[in-house]
Amino acid sequence: MAVPPARVVFSESDRSTVAAAVTEILSTGELTLGPRTERFEAGFAAAHEASHAVAVASGTAALEIALRCVGVAGREVVVPANTFYATAAAAVHAGAKPVLADIEASTFALTAESVEAVLSPDTAAVVLVHIGGLITPAVDELRQLCDARGIALIEDAAHAHGCSYLGRPAGSFGLAGAFSFYPTKVVTSGEGGMILTESAELRDEARILRDQGKGAFGTNHHVRHGASWRLSEVNAAVGEVHLRRxxxxxxxxxxxxxxxxxxxxxxxxxxxxxxxxxxxxxxxxxxxxxxxxxxxxxxxxxxxxxxxxxxxxxxxxxxxxxxxxxxxxxxxxxxxxxxxxxxxxxxxxxxxxxxxxxxxxxxxxxxxxxxxxx
Structure with a gap:
């Protein structure tokens, strides 16, 4: 019996539910930014005790949008050296220069000391990555350091669905948390991502950026340099079903x-x-x-x-x-x-x-x- 490194899990009943949802979506023609996206956002926010959620096309998009919202262009973003390409790439695509910081071995995460060692007057944000689903006990100290320096703390929570520290869920420690729904993640929508935040202002800006920078869905009125970062209704239906598990x-x-x-x-x-x-x-x-x-x-x-x-x-x-x-x-x-x-x-x-x-x-x-x- 071969034991693979990962396995995507959908029960027979879940597959049937998804199939029925896809049939309904195709019959209505409502393929993007519809009611299933809204339900998926609400469900994921509730599962992590967050006030606001914005569904997007990928975890990378979630991170880039969050960084764009805090204004990192032309400045520096601190990221851990042992993270996935997308963490630093999101900063690059948001117009920033990634700066690498070291970690500590027990959680594979940044520390306040390792971050402070690389801060500069140009630092706009620090990205804390919850590697493997572990939230470091240093998270509050990191937040305090960032707050004291006027720096945004953003969580790369791509691995951290359903995780918490001292009863506080992933996505609640920084200004925003970016989650991924890539197929191997604990919850998947096939492809997709989610931004969680307590900031209504960041939520509104993220909604604009994900839809080509439009001021409103269905208009041709562009107020930001956004991109095509929408989550399809089909992906939202898959994610909504998987989230129940x-x-x-x-x-x-x-x-x-x-x-x-x-x-x-x-x-x-x-x-x-x-x-x-x-x-x-x-x-x-x-x-x-x-x-x-x-x-x-x-x-x-x-x-x-x-x-x-x-x-x-x-x-x-x-x-x-x-x-x-x-x-x-x-x-x-x-x-x-x-x-x-x-x-x-x-x-x-x-x-x-x-x-x-x-x-x-x-x-x-x-x-x-x-x-x-x-």
Whole structure:
């Protein structure tokens, strides 16, 4: 039995519901910015206790729109070195210069100290990324630092559907939170993204930007340099159905993570990222640091070829400044990001994962680690 690194989960009943919704949408001809988009926005906002939600075409669009709303053009945006291309690309497309900051190893997240080290008079925003669904305990200190300097804190919450820290949901710590609905995410709409915010002004600006900068839908009156960042009604219908499963998906993923953590505890040198006190993760990723000097490619090959377990989707295998397109990014020393990017793996976590699959992963990782360590 092969265990893939990720799996998209739609039950038979959910597929039927989506199919019926698509039929209705096609029959009405209301294909974009209609009632299903509004319901999806309302449902996602309610699930994260947010006042406002704006559905858009992708998580990248959500982040770019949020950055445009806070006015980063011609200035600098601080991002972690160990994030996905889209985090820095959104800043570039919004007209800003990304500046890389280092992280700390227990949450793969920025710290107030690492951010402060790269701030300048040109800093307009800091993007905090909730890697793998973990919200760092440093989030309040980061917000305080940003507030004191007049800098916008934006959350890249692409991984963080249903996550919280001290009872506060992802998307509630900064001026806005940007979520992704890419197919592998805990909740997917096929493609899509969402902006959550408490600011009615930011909500209104985001709605303008997502629809070619129009002052109102259905007009040809353009007041901003926006783009085609709308979410289709078909995507909204898929997301609306999947969102109903968020709580059960998170509970199952947490049970898988609990088993992994218990199984890895006796294995010296394997260090999983665990929830900080007060944190509640969706375990979009279950991240494990391998011992220094371990051949990561060899480790992954062994568990794949001998146990049929696929490990993929690192977060991330290359820090941004080692991506060819970002070779010129501004940064200082990045020792933690360099280290953790080079030696972590992500164990499979699915929203419908079986006990047998979990057993297979545990056996694979335990056996290969023991052999390499011995």
């Amino acid at each position: 968020l709580k059960e998906f998170v509970e199952l993923r947490r049970s898988v993570a609990e088993r992994y953590t218990a199984a890895l505890a006796p294995l010296p040198g394997l260090d999983p990222l665990v929830e900080p006190p007060g944190g509640r993760s969706n375990f979009y990723k279950y991240v494990v640091l391998l011992p220094r000097g371990t051949d990561r490619d060899g480790f992954k090959r062994e568990v794949r070829e001998r146990f049929d377990v696929r490990l993929a989707g690192e977060v991330y295998e290359l820090p941004l400044h080692r991506q060819p397109v970002f070779a010129d990014l501004v940064h200082g020393p990045l020792p933690v990001a360099e280290d953790v990017c080079a030696r972590h793996v992500c164990l499979p976590v699915h929203s419908d994962m079986t006990d047998d699959e979990v057993d297979q992963v545990i056996a694979a990782v335990s056996t290969v680690h023991s052999e390499l360590a011995g």
